Amino acid sequence: MKFFDCSTAPSPRRVRIFLAEKGVEIETVQVDLRNGEQFSADFQKINPDCVVPALQLDDGSCLSEVLPICHFLEARFPEPALLGSTDIERAQVLMWNVKAEQQGLLAAAEAFRNRTRGFKDRAMSGPVSYAQIPELAERGKERLLQFYRRIDSQLASSEYLAGTRYSIADISAMVAVDFGAWIKVDIPDDAPHTRRWYEQVSARPSAAV
C-alpha cells in the first residue's frame, strides 16, 4: 500500500491520525499541493479528482476520499476499532462523522478557500477552477460556530462524539476545529463541552501528526 499525503493539509491529516491511533506506518508519498503536483498527469492516474488523501493498493488500484480509505484500513488493521464495533455503534460513528464533515469540515473549507488570497479561482479543490464567493466565506464561519454549538449538546452527556469510545468522528471534528483556527474561528464560550472534548482529543499523541 502507498499513502498519498500532504503534511500541511487537513483532509489527509485525518488519515494520518487514523493510522497513528492504530500504531501503523505505511509507505507515504508527499504530494506538493502548493506547487500543483496534484494536477500532474502522474497523480491524475492515482486520483482524477486531484486531491489527497489517496491510497494505492498492492494490486495497483486506488482509493480516494477519507472515509473509504479509513474503512479499508480498519479492515486491514482492526485494533483499536475507530469505526465502531456493533451495528448500532458503527451507525452512530458514521452519523457523527457525516455531521463533522458536512457541518464542520465543509464549513471551515468554505470559509478558508473563499477568502484566502492564495486560493483565488481555487474556491474548491479538484481539477476545475471555481471563483471565490465572499458571502460563502462568511456563511462558512457562521456555520462552523453553529457546528460547535450543535456538538456541545451531544458532548454534554457523551465523552466522545459517538459515545464512550474515541472514533473517526472525533478525528474529523477535531481536524475541523484546527482548520477553523486558520480562519480565526474558535470554539465559542457558550460551547464549554466542545472545549472540554477538544482539549481531551488534542492531548492524544495521534493529534500531533
Next chain:
Amino acid sequence: MKFFDCSTAPSPRRVRIFLAEKGVEIETVQVDLRNGEQFSADFQKINPDCVVPALQLDDGSCLSEVLPICHFLEARFPEPALLGSTDIERAQVLMWNVKAEQQGLLAAAEAFRNRTRGFKDRAMSGPVSYAQIPELAERGKERLLQFYRRIDSQLASSEYLAGTRYSIADISAMVAVDFGAWIKVDIPDDAPHTRRWYEQVSARPSAAV
C-alpha cells in the same frame, strides 16, 4: 423501527430506494416539510438537525443522515448487499457514494435551494436560516454538469459506479440526476455512458419510489 420520510424530498428517497431493493417495508411516518413540521419540538427530539431521513430504533434512539441509516439497515437486512461484500468492494462503494454526495447531490441542492423562490432564507436545510447566494446556484449547476462528465469515464468501463454490482452509490447518483432535472440540468451529450447507466438504473422497480 420507524422511518421518518418525506415523499417529495430527494434525501429520504435514497433510503426508500434502498429499502425497495431489499424488499423490506418498515413503519413510515411522513414529515410535512412544506409546512415546517421538521422544526416542531416533537421532531427536534428525533433529529435536532431538523432534516429527514431519520430512523427511530426500537430502543427509542434515533439515527439521522442517509449513509448511517443505510449501514444499519444493511446489517439488519443483508440481502442483496448494497454496500459491497468484500473489503475492497465496500471501500469502492463508499468512495463512489462520497463522490455522488459531494459532487452530485450537494451541487444539485446548492443550485436548487439558492435560486428557488420558496427557499428564500432557506438556502440550507437545518434549523438555521441562511440567505440565498445566487452565485452558488450558478456554481452548483456547473458542478453538476462536471459530475456527469466525471462519472462518464468510470461508467465507460464499469456497468455500475462501483463495479459490476448495483450499490448505494448508484442510488445516490441517480437521485442526484433526478434532483438536477428540477433545475433543468440534464446529462450532457458528451456523457453518453452516464446516460446509458442512468436509463439502466432508472428502469429498476425501486426507482419508482
